[in-house]
Amino acid sequence: MSVPPAEVAEVHLLERPLAAATGTHYGLLVSGVIKVGSWTSLTGVKRLVAARREVTGLRIVLKSRVSVYDELILSVPDAEQLQRRLIAVTA
DSSP, rough: OOGGGGGGGEEESSOHHHOOOEEEEEEEEEEEEEEEEEOOTOOHHHHHEEETTOOOEEEEEEEETTTTTEEEEEEOTTHHHHHHHHHHHHH
């Protein structure tokens, strides 16, 4: 999946990205360890998730749906640095 920088509305640092993926899902779920797939919240927000335990992450909120998703929740080892880079590019 590719997201143009112009489509990024917000970027939030997540200490526990696994906890941010809630609702109904389609994909891989190993409780408390890993989540990979699509999660749809009770309010209808559709998230693409690739999160694992003990790895910080980012919630990337999109301005409009990209490839049917409203948000991305991603575990990345250098989440703070990536957050700063994304904010700089999208400002």
